[in-house]
Amino acid sequence: MARSKYPSLGKKRRSATPFRVFLLLVLFIVGAVVGLGALRHASSPVIEFELGAGVIGPRGHVKVTFREPDRGLAEVQLELVQGELVRILCAKAFRPRAPHELWGDVTREHTCEAEIGKEAFPEIEEGALELRATAGRAGSWISAPEPLVERRPVKVKLTPPLVSVTSTHIYVAQGGAEVVVYTVGDDAVKHGVEIKGWSFPGYALPGGAPGQAFALFAIPFNVAGTEELRLFAEDTLGNRASRTGFVHEFFPKPPTTDTIRLSDAFMKKVAEEMIPRVKSVQDKGDLLQNYLQLNGPLRERNRARLRELAQSSAQRFLWSEPFLPMKNAAVMGSFADQRTYTYNGAAVDTQTHLGIDFASVAQAPIQAANNGVVLHADYLGIYGNSVIIDHGYGLMTLYGHLSTISVGTGEEVARGQEIGRSGNTGMAGGDHLHYATLLQGYPINPKEWWDANWLNDRLKLKLGEALPLAAEGN
Numbered sequence: 001m002a003r004s005k006y007p008s009l010g011k012k013r014r015s016a017t018p019f020r021v022f023l024l025l026v027l028f029i030v031g032a033v034v035g036l037g038a039l040r041h042a043s044s045p046v047i048e049f050e051l052g053a054g055v056i057g058p059r060g061h062v063k064v065t066f067r068e069p070d071r072g073l074a075e076v077q078l079e080l081v082q083g084e085l086v087r088i089l090c091a092k093a094f095r096p097r098a099p100h101e102l103w104g105d106v107t108r109e110h111t112c113e114a115e116i117g118k119e120a121f122p123e124i125e126e127g128a129l130e131l132r133a134t135a136g137r138a139g140s141w142i143s144a145p146e147p148l149v150e151r152r153p154v155k156v157k158l159t160p161p162l163v164s165v166t167s168t169h170i171y172v173a174q175g176g177a178e179v180v181v182y183t184v185g186d187d188a189v190k191h192g193v194e195i196k197g198w199s200f201p202g203y204a205l206p207g208g209a210p211g212q213a214f215a216l217f218a219i220p221f222n223v224a225g226t227e228e229l230r231l232f233a234e235d236t237l238g239n240r241a242s243r244t245g246f247v248h249e250f251f252p253k254p255p256t257t258d259t260i261r262l263s264d265a266f267m268k269k270v271a272e273e274m275i276p277r278v279k280s281v282q283d284k285g286d287l288l289q290n291y292l293q294l295n296g297p298l299r300e301r302n303r304a305r306l307r308e309l310a311q312s313s314a315q316r317f318l319w320s321e322p323f324l325p326m327k328n329a330a331v332m333g334s335f336a337d338q339r340t341y342t343y344n345g346a347a348v349d350t351q352t353h354l355g356i357d358f359a360s361v362a363q364a365p366i367q368a369a370n371n372g373v374v375l376h377a378d379y380l381g382i383y384g385n386s387v388i389i390d391h392g393y394g395l396m397t398l399y400g401h402l403s404t405i406s407v408g409t410g411e412e413v414a415r416g417q418e419i420g421r422s423g424n425t426g427m428a429g430g431d432h433l434h435y436a437t438l439l440q441g442y443p444i445n446p447k448e449w450w451d452a453n454w455l456n457d458r459l460k461l462k463l464g465e466a467l468p469l470a471a472e473g474n
Contacts, residue, residue: 001166004305006395008271011194015392018239021341022088024166024222028338028404031130032373035392037452037464039161039321040245041069043069044068044137045067045068045073045135045137045148046066046067046068047064047065047135047148047150048064048065048067049063049067049131049150049152049406050062050063050064051131051135051152051154051298052157052308054153054154055155055156056116056156056157057118057235057238057239057415058117058158058237058238058239059115059117059118059119059120059237059238060114060116060117060154061113061116062089062114062116063111063112063133063411064078064111064112064113064131064133065110065111065112066109066112066133066135067108067109068096068108068137068138070097070471071097071099071106071233071297072094072096072106072108072138073096073107073110073135073136073137074096074109074110075091075092075094075135075147075242076091076092076136077091077133077134078090078091078132079131079133079134080121080124080129080130080131080132080219080421081129081130081131081132082124082125082127082128082130082156083155084282084474089112089114089116089131090112090113092110092112094107097113097138097430099138099139106270107324112133117237118152118156118158119124119238120314125156126157126159126176127155128153128154128155128156129154129156130151130154131151132146132149132150132155133153134148134149134151135147135148135149135152136354157235158239159239160239160240161184161233161234161235161239161242162183162241162436163182163183163184163188163191163231163232163233163242163243164243165180165231165243165246166181166182166183166212167181167182167279167308167462168180168251169248169462170246170364170462171249171250171251172219172247172249172251172253173219173251173252173253173445174250174253174420175218175219175220175221175223175255175335175444175445175449176218176219176313177216177217177218177439177444177445177458178216178217178218178458179214179215179216179217179458179459179462179463180214180217180231180246180248180462181212181214181462181463182202182212182214182231182243183212183213184202184209184211184213186203186210186211187235187236188233188234188235189236190233191213191231191233191234192217192232192234193215193217193229193230194229194230195219195220195223195226195228196220196221196223196228198218198440200216200218200439200440201215201440203215203315203393204256204468205374205463206316206317206465206466207466212337214462215300215423216393216394216395216439217229217251218444221255221336221352221354222352222443224252224254224337225250226247226250226397227244227405230242230243231243231370234237238330238399249365251334253445255338255352256336256337256338257337258337258338258340258353259340260340260341260429261341261342262288262341262343264287266429267287267288267290267456268287270291270294270426270427271287271291271294272292272443273425274298274426275290275293275294277379278298278381280298280301280407281293281298292348292349294381294382294427295341295349295382296349296351298381298382298394299348299351299382302381302383303441305380305381306388306396306421306440306441307440307442308441309375309388309390309441310396310398310440313375313390313396313440314373314390314392315389315392316392316393317466317467317468318371318373318391319370319372319391319415320371320468321371321415322365322370322371322450322451322455323369323449324360324368324369324370324416325446326358326360326364327367328360328361328364329358329364329433331356332357332359332432333355333356333357334353334356335353335354335443336353336354337352337413338350339353341349342459345467347428354436355398355435355436355437355443356433356434356435356436356447357433357434358432358435359432359433360422360432360433362431363403363404363421363422363423363431364421364422364431364433365416365418366387366417366420366421366422366433367416367419368389368413368415368416368418369397370391370397370415371412371414372390372391372396372397372413373389373411374390374407374408374409374412374413374419375389375409376388376409377405377408377409379425379426380400380426381401381426381428382405382427382429383400383426383434384400384401384402384424384428385400385401385403385420385426386398386401386405386409387399387402389413389419395437395439396436396439396440397438398434398436398437398438399419399420399430399435400401400428400433400434400435400436401422401424401425401426401427401431401433402421402423402433403420403421403423403424404423405420406420406421407419407420413441415448421456425465437449455469
Protein backbone atom coordinates (compact mmCIF):
# COMPACT_ATOMS: atom_id res chain seq x y z
CA MET A 1 0.00 0.00 0.00
CA ALA A 2 1.29 3.42 -0.90
CA ARG A 3 2.19 5.76 1.92
CA SER A 4 0.94 9.32 2.14
CA LYS A 5 3.34 11.85 0.83
CA TYR A 6 2.40 14.11 3.78
CA PRO A 7 2.14 11.88 6.81
CA SER A 8 2.36 14.67 9.35
CA LEU A 9 -0.40 16.65 7.64
CA GLY A 10 -2.65 13.62 7.69
CA LYS A 11 -2.23 13.30 11.42
CA LYS A 12 -3.28 16.93 11.95
CA ARG A 13 -6.50 16.40 10.02
CA ARG A 14 -7.44 13.38 12.13
CA SER A 15 -6.84 15.21 15.45
CA ALA A 16 -8.90 18.23 14.32
CA THR A 17 -12.17 16.24 14.00
CA PRO A 18 -13.07 16.07 17.74
CA PHE A 19 -12.19 19.73 18.13
CA ARG A 20 -14.55 20.67 15.35
CA VAL A 21 -17.34 18.65 16.96
CA PHE A 22 -16.72 20.36 20.27
CA LEU A 23 -16.62 23.75 18.62
CA LEU A 24 -19.85 23.09 16.79
CA LEU A 25 -21.47 21.93 20.04
CA VAL A 26 -20.38 25.08 21.85
CA LEU A 27 -21.63 27.23 18.99
CA PHE A 28 -24.95 25.35 19.04
CA ILE A 29 -25.36 25.82 22.79
CA VAL A 30 -24.46 29.49 22.61
CA GLY A 31 -26.85 29.92 19.73
CA ALA A 32 -29.60 28.12 21.59
CA VAL A 33 -29.08 30.25 24.69
CA VAL A 34 -29.02 33.42 22.64
CA GLY A 35 -32.09 32.24 20.76
CA LEU A 36 -33.94 31.41 23.95
CA GLY A 37 -32.94 34.68 25.52
CA ALA A 38 -33.93 36.67 22.47
CA LEU A 39 -37.11 34.87 21.54
CA ARG A 40 -38.50 32.84 24.45
CA HIS A 41 -41.61 34.33 26.02
CA ALA A 42 -43.55 32.77 28.83
CA SER A 43 -46.64 30.83 27.92
CA SER A 44 -49.97 32.61 28.32
CA PRO A 45 -51.13 32.58 31.95
CA VAL A 46 -54.49 31.16 32.99
CA ILE A 47 -56.86 33.26 35.12
CA GLU A 48 -59.83 31.64 36.87
CA PHE A 49 -62.57 33.57 38.71
CA GLU A 50 -64.78 32.21 41.48
CA LEU A 51 -67.66 34.66 41.94
CA GLY A 52 -70.72 32.59 42.67
CA ALA A 53 -73.71 34.10 40.91
CA GLY A 54 -71.83 37.30 40.11
CA VAL A 55 -74.03 39.42 42.39
CA ILE A 56 -72.85 41.14 45.58
CA GLY A 57 -74.48 43.27 48.26
CA PRO A 58 -73.27 44.36 51.70
CA ARG A 59 -71.11 41.28 51.57
CA GLY A 60 -69.40 39.63 48.63
CA HIS A 61 -66.36 37.50 48.03
CA VAL A 62 -64.10 36.87 45.06
CA LYS A 63 -61.39 34.30 44.55
CA VAL A 64 -59.06 34.51 41.56
CA THR A 65 -56.40 31.93 40.72
CA PHE A 66 -53.47 32.77 38.41
CA ARG A 67 -51.44 29.97 36.78
CA GLU A 68 -48.36 29.86 34.52
CA PRO A 69 -46.82 26.35 34.44
CA ASP A 70 -43.85 27.15 32.12
CA ARG A 71 -41.58 29.89 33.43
CA GLY A 72 -43.77 30.84 36.37
CA LEU A 73 -45.78 33.93 37.20
CA ALA A 74 -44.19 37.35 36.84
CA GLU A 75 -46.76 39.59 38.51
CA VAL A 76 -50.48 39.56 39.27
CA GLN A 77 -53.02 42.21 40.17
CA LEU A 78 -56.73 42.20 40.96
CA GLU A 79 -58.75 45.42 40.86
CA LEU A 80 -62.29 46.52 41.60
CA VAL A 81 -63.51 49.13 39.11
CA GLN A 82 -66.75 51.12 39.18
CA GLY A 83 -66.73 54.27 37.06
CA GLU A 84 -63.86 56.42 38.29
CA LEU A 85 -63.46 54.28 41.38
CA VAL A 86 -60.51 51.87 41.24
CA ARG A 87 -59.44 49.79 44.21
CA ILE A 88 -56.55 47.33 44.18
CA LEU A 89 -57.60 44.12 45.90
CA CYS A 90 -54.39 42.19 45.39
CA ALA A 91 -50.98 42.87 43.82
CA LYS A 92 -47.85 40.75 43.95
CA ALA A 93 -44.64 40.37 41.94
CA PHE A 94 -42.66 37.14 41.50
CA ARG A 95 -39.33 36.12 39.98
CA PRO A 96 -40.04 33.99 36.91
CA ARG A 97 -37.44 31.78 35.30
CA ALA A 98 -35.08 33.71 32.96
CA PRO A 99 -35.64 33.03 29.23
CA HIS A 100 -32.45 30.96 28.97
CA GLU A 101 -33.08 28.96 32.17
CA LEU A 102 -34.60 25.52 31.84
CA TRP A 103 -35.01 24.71 35.53
CA GLY A 104 -35.27 26.41 38.92
CA ASP A 105 -37.93 27.19 41.50
CA VAL A 106 -40.75 29.48 40.36
CA THR A 107 -44.30 30.38 41.46
CA ARG A 108 -46.59 28.56 39.07
CA GLU A 109 -49.84 29.39 40.87
CA HIS A 110 -51.11 32.18 43.08
CA THR A 111 -54.57 32.83 44.53
CA CYS A 112 -56.06 36.19 45.47
CA GLU A 113 -59.12 36.35 47.73
CA ALA A 114 -60.92 39.50 48.80
CA GLU A 115 -64.14 40.82 50.30
CA ILE A 116 -65.82 43.10 47.77
CA GLY A 117 -69.18 44.06 49.24
CA LYS A 118 -70.50 47.39 50.51
CA GLU A 119 -69.19 46.63 53.98
CA ALA A 120 -65.64 46.34 52.64
CA PHE A 121 -65.98 49.26 50.20
CA PRO A 122 -68.61 51.76 51.42
CA GLU A 123 -68.07 53.89 48.31
CA ILE A 124 -69.50 51.37 45.85
CA GLU A 125 -73.04 51.98 44.63
CA GLU A 126 -75.89 49.83 43.42
CA GLY A 127 -75.52 48.95 39.75
CA ALA A 128 -72.63 47.31 37.95
CA LEU A 129 -68.93 47.11 38.61
CA GLU A 130 -66.03 45.23 37.07
CA LEU A 131 -63.34 43.00 38.47
CA ARG A 132 -60.13 43.25 36.48
CA ALA A 133 -57.42 40.61 36.83
CA THR A 134 -54.02 41.18 35.24
CA ALA A 135 -51.23 38.63 34.88
CA GLY A 136 -47.88 39.88 33.64
CA ARG A 137 -45.86 37.60 31.36
CA ALA A 138 -42.14 36.98 31.54
CA GLY A 139 -40.48 38.29 28.36
CA SER A 140 -37.27 37.70 26.43
CA TRP A 141 -34.06 39.72 26.45
CA ILE A 142 -35.27 41.93 23.66
CA SER A 143 -39.04 42.14 24.12
CA ALA A 144 -41.80 42.03 26.71
CA PRO A 145 -45.21 40.57 25.79
CA GLU A 146 -48.46 42.26 26.73
CA PRO A 147 -49.97 41.12 30.04
CA LEU A 148 -53.09 39.00 30.06
CA VAL A 149 -56.15 40.90 31.29
CA GLU A 150 -59.43 39.20 32.23
CA ARG A 151 -62.58 41.14 33.19
CA ARG A 152 -65.68 39.98 34.99
CA PRO A 153 -68.86 42.04 35.35
CA VAL A 154 -70.48 42.05 38.81
CA LYS A 155 -73.96 43.25 39.75
CA VAL A 156 -74.29 45.24 42.97
CA LYS A 157 -77.65 44.88 44.75
CA LEU A 158 -78.17 46.98 47.85
CA THR A 159 -81.97 47.06 48.11
CA PRO A 160 -83.10 44.99 51.13
CA PRO A 161 -86.13 42.69 51.12
CA LEU A 162 -89.51 44.16 51.95
CA VAL A 163 -90.91 43.42 55.41
CA SER A 164 -94.02 44.90 57.03
CA VAL A 165 -96.01 44.08 60.16
CA THR A 166 -99.63 43.10 59.63
CA SER A 167 -100.71 41.94 63.12
CA THR A 168 -101.98 44.28 65.80
CA HIS A 169 -102.49 44.20 69.58
CA ILE A 170 -99.03 42.91 70.39
CA TYR A 171 -98.69 42.97 74.19
CA VAL A 172 -95.71 41.32 75.81
CA ALA A 173 -94.33 41.02 79.34
CA GLN A 174 -90.71 40.92 80.42
CA GLY A 175 -89.64 37.29 80.23
CA GLY A 176 -92.79 36.45 78.28
CA ALA A 177 -93.64 35.51 74.71
CA GLU A 178 -95.74 36.87 71.85
CA VAL A 179 -96.24 36.42 68.11
CA VAL A 180 -95.96 38.85 65.22
CA VAL A 181 -97.48 38.23 61.79
CA TYR A 182 -95.93 40.02 58.82
CA THR A 183 -95.32 39.97 55.09
CA VAL A 184 -91.87 39.51 53.65
CA GLY A 185 -90.37 39.77 50.16
CA ASP A 186 -89.68 36.58 48.24
CA ASP A 187 -85.97 37.45 48.06
CA ALA A 188 -85.64 37.06 51.84
CA VAL A 189 -83.90 33.88 52.92
CA LYS A 190 -83.80 34.72 56.62
CA HIS A 191 -86.30 36.66 58.71
CA GLY A 192 -87.67 36.87 62.22
CA VAL A 193 -87.19 38.82 65.45
CA GLU A 194 -84.00 39.70 67.32
CA ILE A 195 -83.27 41.37 70.64
CA LYS A 196 -80.12 41.53 72.77
CA GLY A 197 -78.49 38.46 71.22
CA TRP A 198 -81.70 36.41 71.31
CA SER A 199 -82.86 35.32 67.87
CA PHE A 200 -86.28 33.99 66.90
CA PRO A 201 -86.63 32.85 63.27
CA GLY A 202 -89.75 33.44 61.25
CA TYR A 203 -91.70 30.80 59.35
CA ALA A 204 -94.17 30.76 56.49
CA LEU A 205 -97.68 31.16 57.89
CA PRO A 206 -99.50 27.81 57.50
CA GLY A 207 -102.32 28.26 55.00
CA GLY A 208 -101.33 31.89 54.43
CA ALA A 209 -100.80 33.76 51.18
CA PRO A 210 -97.33 33.91 49.57
CA GLY A 211 -95.09 36.13 51.66
CA GLN A 212 -97.13 35.80 54.85
CA ALA A 213 -94.99 34.81 57.82
CA PHE A 214 -94.99 34.72 61.61
CA ALA A 215 -92.46 34.61 64.40
CA LEU A 216 -92.91 33.53 67.98
CA PHE A 217 -90.63 35.74 70.04
CA ALA A 218 -89.84 36.68 73.63
CA ILE A 219 -88.50 39.59 75.62
CA PRO A 220 -85.48 38.40 77.66
CA PHE A 221 -86.09 38.08 81.39
CA ASN A 222 -83.28 40.61 82.03
CA VAL A 223 -84.38 43.26 79.49
CA ALA A 224 -86.79 45.91 80.75
CA GLY A 225 -87.91 47.36 77.42
CA THR A 226 -88.51 46.77 73.72
CA GLU A 227 -86.36 49.53 72.25
CA GLU A 228 -83.92 47.04 70.73
CA LEU A 229 -86.58 44.61 69.52
CA ARG A 230 -86.38 44.28 65.72
CA LEU A 231 -88.31 42.45 63.05
CA PHE A 232 -85.86 41.79 60.21
CA ALA A 233 -85.57 40.27 56.77
CA GLU A 234 -82.30 39.45 55.01
CA ASP A 235 -81.42 38.22 51.52
CA THR A 236 -78.56 35.97 50.40
CA LEU A 237 -76.30 38.99 49.85
CA GLY A 238 -76.67 40.32 53.38
CA ASN A 239 -79.09 43.15 52.54
CA ARG A 240 -81.20 43.61 55.65
CA ALA A 241 -84.40 45.49 56.42
CA SER A 242 -85.68 45.94 59.97
CA ARG A 243 -88.74 47.31 61.69
CA THR A 244 -89.08 48.48 65.28
CA GLY A 245 -91.94 49.77 67.39
CA PHE A 246 -94.40 46.98 66.56
CA VAL A 247 -95.08 46.12 70.22
CA HIS A 248 -98.15 48.04 71.38
CA GLU A 249 -97.63 47.58 75.12
CA PHE A 250 -94.85 46.21 77.29
CA PHE A 251 -95.26 45.01 80.87
CA PRO A 252 -92.08 45.09 82.97
CA LYS A 253 -91.72 42.25 85.44
CA PRO A 254 -88.49 42.69 87.39
CA PRO A 255 -87.08 39.39 88.62
CA THR A 256 -87.31 38.45 92.27
CA THR A 257 -84.30 37.62 94.40
CA ASP A 258 -83.42 34.64 96.53
CA THR A 259 -80.50 33.43 98.63
CA ILE A 260 -79.26 29.85 98.72
CA ARG A 261 -76.86 28.79 101.48
CA LEU A 262 -74.42 26.13 100.35
CA SER A 263 -73.41 23.29 102.66
CA ASP A 264 -70.51 20.90 102.41
CA ALA A 265 -72.92 17.97 102.26
CA PHE A 266 -74.83 19.42 99.30
CA MET A 267 -71.69 20.38 97.35
CA LYS A 268 -70.22 16.92 97.97
CA LYS A 269 -73.43 15.28 96.78
CA VAL A 270 -73.56 17.13 93.44
CA ALA A 271 -69.81 16.79 92.79
CA GLU A 272 -69.74 13.05 93.42
CA GLU A 273 -72.71 12.51 91.13
CA MET A 274 -71.96 14.96 88.33
CA ILE A 275 -68.18 15.05 87.82
CA PRO A 276 -67.95 11.36 86.78
CA ARG A 277 -70.85 11.90 84.33
CA VAL A 278 -69.72 15.16 82.72
CA LYS A 279 -66.57 14.72 80.64
CA SER A 280 -65.86 18.45 80.37
CA VAL A 281 -65.53 18.87 84.15
CA GLN A 282 -62.41 17.94 86.10
CA ASP A 283 -62.16 17.37 89.83
CA LYS A 284 -60.37 20.40 91.32
CA GLY A 285 -59.90 18.75 94.70
CA ASP A 286 -61.92 21.45 96.48
CA LEU A 287 -65.62 21.31 97.31
CA LEU A 288 -66.37 24.97 96.59
CA GLN A 289 -64.32 25.14 93.40
CA ASN A 290 -65.96 21.97 92.11
CA TYR A 291 -69.38 23.42 92.83
CA LEU A 292 -68.63 26.76 91.18
CA GLN A 293 -67.51 25.14 87.92
CA LEU A 294 -70.71 23.08 87.89
CA ASN A 295 -72.98 26.00 88.75
CA GLY A 296 -71.36 28.47 86.33
CA PRO A 297 -69.46 27.26 83.22
CA LEU A 298 -71.34 23.96 83.02
CA ARG A 299 -74.66 25.79 83.35
CA GLU A 300 -73.74 27.95 80.34
CA ARG A 301 -72.73 24.91 78.27
CA ASN A 302 -76.04 23.25 79.10
CA ARG A 303 -77.94 26.33 77.97
CA ALA A 304 -75.99 26.35 74.72
CA ARG A 305 -76.99 22.72 74.24
CA LEU A 306 -80.64 23.70 74.59
CA ARG A 307 -80.23 26.23 71.78
CA GLU A 308 -78.63 23.52 69.65
CA LEU A 309 -81.54 21.16 70.26
CA ALA A 310 -83.97 23.86 69.15
CA GLN A 311 -82.47 23.69 65.65
CA SER A 312 -84.15 20.28 65.29
CA SER A 313 -87.61 21.58 66.18
CA ALA A 314 -90.44 20.61 63.83
CA GLN A 315 -91.76 23.38 61.58
CA ARG A 316 -95.38 22.77 62.52
CA PHE A 317 -97.56 23.09 65.59
CA LEU A 318 -97.54 19.78 67.47
CA TRP A 319 -100.00 20.93 70.15
CA SER A 320 -103.59 22.17 70.17
CA GLU A 321 -104.47 22.65 73.88
CA PRO A 322 -103.08 24.67 76.78
CA PHE A 323 -99.96 23.31 78.45
CA LEU A 324 -100.20 21.48 81.77
CA PRO A 325 -98.32 22.32 84.96
CA MET A 326 -97.31 19.47 87.25
CA LYS A 327 -100.33 17.95 88.94
CA ASN A 328 -100.81 18.04 92.73
CA ALA A 329 -97.57 19.95 93.28
CA ALA A 330 -96.54 23.15 95.06
CA VAL A 331 -94.51 25.87 93.31
CA MET A 332 -91.18 26.18 95.16
CA GLY A 333 -89.13 28.43 92.85
CA SER A 334 -90.23 31.23 90.53
CA PHE A 335 -89.17 31.98 86.98
CA ALA A 336 -86.14 34.29 86.65
CA ASP A 337 -85.27 34.30 90.35
CA GLN A 338 -81.93 36.06 90.84
CA ARG A 339 -80.18 33.67 93.18
CA THR A 340 -77.21 34.55 95.35
CA TYR A 341 -75.22 31.58 96.64
CA THR A 342 -73.47 31.96 99.98
CA TYR A 343 -70.91 29.78 101.73
CA ASN A 344 -69.77 30.35 105.29
CA GLY A 345 -71.63 33.65 105.26
CA ALA A 346 -70.01 35.04 102.12
CA ALA A 347 -71.54 35.42 98.64
CA VAL A 348 -69.68 33.12 96.23
CA ASP A 349 -71.85 33.06 93.09
CA THR A 350 -74.96 34.49 91.43
CA GLN A 351 -77.16 32.75 88.86
CA THR A 352 -80.67 33.10 87.42
CA HIS A 353 -83.19 30.32 87.95
CA LEU A 354 -84.80 30.02 84.53
CA GLY A 355 -87.69 27.70 85.23
CA ILE A 356 -90.25 26.81 87.87
CA ASP A 357 -89.66 24.25 90.62
CA PHE A 358 -92.51 21.92 91.59
CA ALA A 359 -92.45 19.78 94.71
CA SER A 360 -94.75 16.90 95.57
CA VAL A 361 -94.10 13.47 97.04
CA ALA A 362 -90.83 11.70 96.32
CA GLN A 363 -90.66 10.12 92.87
CA ALA A 364 -93.96 11.68 91.85
CA PRO A 365 -95.18 10.94 88.30
CA ILE A 366 -94.28 13.62 85.76
CA GLN A 367 -96.59 14.23 82.79
CA ALA A 368 -95.81 15.72 79.40
CA ALA A 369 -97.15 19.28 79.39
CA ASN A 370 -98.44 18.87 75.84
CA ASN A 371 -98.24 16.79 72.68
CA GLY A 372 -94.83 16.65 71.11
CA VAL A 373 -91.74 14.68 70.21
CA VAL A 374 -88.93 13.84 72.64
CA LEU A 375 -85.69 15.57 71.60
CA HIS A 376 -83.65 14.46 74.62
CA ALA A 377 -84.09 11.74 77.25
CA ASP A 378 -80.82 11.40 79.13
CA TYR A 379 -78.51 13.03 81.65
CA LEU A 380 -77.91 16.76 81.01
CA GLY A 381 -75.45 18.40 83.38
CA ILE A 382 -77.07 20.65 85.98
CA TYR A 383 -80.53 19.29 85.09
CA GLY A 384 -79.55 15.70 85.86
CA ASN A 385 -81.81 13.09 84.28
CA SER A 386 -83.89 15.15 81.88
CA VAL A 387 -86.54 14.97 79.21
CA ILE A 388 -86.92 17.70 76.57
CA ILE A 389 -90.04 17.70 74.40
CA ASP A 390 -90.37 19.57 71.11
CA HIS A 391 -93.76 21.20 70.48
CA GLY A 392 -92.91 22.73 67.11
CA TYR A 393 -91.58 26.05 65.78
CA GLY A 394 -88.82 26.16 68.39
CA LEU A 395 -91.10 25.74 71.43
CA MET A 396 -89.84 23.14 73.92
CA THR A 397 -90.46 22.06 77.52
CA LEU A 398 -87.78 20.69 79.85
CA TYR A 399 -88.26 18.35 82.82
CA GLY A 400 -85.18 18.14 85.03
CA HIS A 401 -83.81 16.32 88.12
CA LEU A 402 -85.80 13.15 87.33
CA SER A 403 -85.13 9.94 89.19
CA THR A 404 -86.24 7.81 86.24
CA ILE A 405 -87.09 8.41 82.58
CA SER A 406 -89.80 6.38 80.86
CA VAL A 407 -89.61 7.74 77.28
CA GLY A 408 -86.93 7.69 74.59
CA THR A 409 -85.50 10.20 72.14
CA GLY A 410 -87.63 10.47 69.00
CA GLU A 411 -90.75 9.15 70.72
CA GLU A 412 -94.08 10.93 70.21
CA VAL A 413 -95.76 11.76 73.50
CA ALA A 414 -99.29 12.87 74.33
CA ARG A 415 -100.43 15.65 76.63
CA GLY A 416 -100.63 14.22 80.17
CA GLN A 417 -98.59 11.08 79.36
CA GLU A 418 -96.17 10.00 82.08
CA ILE A 419 -92.58 10.58 80.97
CA GLY A 420 -90.71 9.88 84.21
CA ARG A 421 -90.58 10.39 87.96
CA SER A 422 -89.39 13.37 89.99
CA GLY A 423 -86.01 13.04 91.65
CA ASN A 424 -82.87 14.60 93.07
CA THR A 425 -80.35 14.33 90.19
CA GLY A 426 -78.10 17.11 88.90
CA MET A 427 -77.99 20.37 90.87
CA ALA A 428 -81.03 19.46 92.97
CA GLY A 429 -81.13 19.93 96.72
CA GLY A 430 -84.09 17.60 97.17
CA ASP A 431 -86.71 15.64 95.25
CA HIS A 432 -88.54 18.02 92.90
CA LEU A 433 -89.19 18.84 89.24
CA HIS A 434 -87.40 21.65 87.47
CA TYR A 435 -89.80 22.64 84.70
CA ALA A 436 -88.80 25.06 81.94
CA THR A 437 -90.43 26.42 78.80
CA LEU A 438 -88.02 27.34 76.02
CA LEU A 439 -88.37 29.24 72.77
CA GLN A 440 -85.51 28.56 70.34
CA GLY A 441 -83.64 27.30 73.42
CA TYR A 442 -84.13 30.54 75.37
CA PRO A 443 -86.05 30.35 78.67
CA ILE A 444 -89.46 32.03 78.86
CA ASN A 445 -92.15 32.27 81.50
CA PRO A 446 -94.04 28.94 81.55
CA LYS A 447 -97.15 30.35 83.23
CA GLU A 448 -98.40 32.05 80.06
CA TRP A 449 -98.61 28.73 78.24
CA TRP A 450 -100.83 27.21 80.96
CA ASP A 451 -103.42 29.97 80.44
CA ALA A 452 -106.09 29.26 77.80
CA ASN A 453 -107.11 32.92 77.69
CA TRP A 454 -103.55 34.08 77.11
CA LEU A 455 -103.10 31.54 74.30
CA ASN A 456 -106.29 32.71 72.64
CA ASP A 457 -105.69 36.45 73.04
CA ARG A 458 -101.97 36.54 72.33
CA LEU A 459 -101.57 33.79 69.72
CA LYS A 460 -104.84 32.46 68.28
CA LEU A 461 -106.34 35.85 67.41
CA LYS A 462 -103.26 36.70 65.31
CA LEU A 463 -102.51 33.30 63.79
CA GLY A 464 -106.12 32.32 63.09
CA GLU A 465 -106.52 28.92 61.45
CA ALA A 466 -102.74 28.50 61.32
CA LEU A 467 -102.83 27.58 65.04
CA PRO A 468 -105.14 24.59 65.68
CA LEU A 469 -105.96 25.69 69.22
CA ALA A 470 -109.04 24.07 70.77
CA ALA A 471 -111.81 26.52 71.65
CA GLU A 472 -111.81 25.39 75.28
CA GLY A 473 -108.70 24.12 77.05
CA ASN A 474 -108.99 21.12 79.34
